[in-house]
Amino acid sequence: MKFISVRDFRTSSAKIWKVLPEEQEMVITNNGKPIALLTPLSDKTLENTLSAIRQAKAINAVKLIQQESLKKGLGKTTMKEIDEEIKRIRKQSKQ
Numbered sequence: 034m035k036f037i038s039v040r041d042f043r044t045s046s047a048k049i050w051k052v053l054p055e056e057q058e059m060v061i062t063n064n065g066k067p068i069a070l071l072t073p074l075s076d077k078t079l080e081n082t083l084s085a086i087r088q089a090k091a092i093n094a095v096k097l098i099q100q101e102s103l104k105k106g107l108g109k110t111t112m113k114e115i116d117e118e119i120k121r122i123r124k125q126s127k128q
Contacts, residue, residue: 035052036061
């Protein structure tokens with residue numbers, strides 16, 4: 034996977050668009066930190082690619098929530114406690 038700085042992206046965008054189909058993925062960085070992912074698309078692949086990216090982001094979000102939960106010691110919460118919390122929140126939202 035190729036990494037490209039924001040500066041290079043601005044100054045060499047034509048070259049980047051030309052090699053993107055070969056590279057398949059390029060990461061744009063700002064001050065050495067990744068900020069965006071470039072991937073080639075077509076009319077035929079747009080919906081499938083967007084769906085796959087959204088699914089991957091959702092899975093990653095759930096994993097991060099699970100990790101944070103374990104760090105806080107919430108991994109031992111019972112279903113009864115979960116149901117009680119849901120009821121409490123629903124009751125609050127109705128008020």
